[in-house]
Amino acid sequence: MAVKIGNNDITLKLGSSDVTAAYIGDTLVYSGGTQPQTLQWVTFSNGDTIPSDLQIYGIKGIVNDLGRVFIDFLEDIFVEDAGRNKYNVFIGNYSIPCYSEYDILSNTSVEYIFSNIGCSDSCTVSSKTIANMSNDIQLYIYA
Numbered sequence: 001m002a003v004k005i006g007n008n009d010i011t012l013k014l015g016s017s018d019v020t021a022a023y024i025g026d027t028l029v030y031s032g033g034t035q036p037q038t039l040q041w042v043t044f045s046n047g048d049t050i051p052s053d054l055q056i057y058g059i060k061g062i063v064n065d066l067g068r069v070f071i072d073f074l075e076d077i078f079v080e081d082a083g084r085n086k087y088n089v090f091i092g093n094y095s096i097p098c099y100s101e102y103d104i105l106s107n108t109s110v111e112y113i114f115s116n117i118g119c120s121d122s123c124t125v126s127s128k129t130i131a132n133m134s135n136d137i138q139l140y141i142y143a
Contacts, residue, residue: 042139050069050127060140065136
């Protein structure tokens with residue numbers, strides 16, 4: 001395994017074997033030749049698919065576009081078209097949400113990081129292929 005510290009290449013071995021993972025405390029800093037994943041905003045566009053096993057830690061975008069993606073009130077993320085160009089957002093559960101916001105104007109840009117609004121760190125939704133959005137949305141995921 002080769003690791004750079006500054007401009008210097010450092011090779012880590014245990015005996016004659018390459019090291020496949022390195023930690024600083026409990027934090028994985030190297031794994032199998034790839035850099036560890038970090039939470040970051042990733043853009044999703046029309047035609048992209050959100051897989052059902054994706055852990056989503058936050059959502060960001062124009063609320064009416066989010067409302068075209070997160071349309072199932074039985075899921076952990078639901079953006080409801082409330083009529084009159086307004087939307088309601090429910091995170092966690094529609095019946096008893098951990099966070100809700102009402103009457104957001106349709107062209108409003110919103111951002112929710114679930115742990116910052118008092119919800120579980122992450123949510124999942126059923127697999128969905130995105131369509132009919134005017135703008136891209138972003139999901140806060142490990143990438």
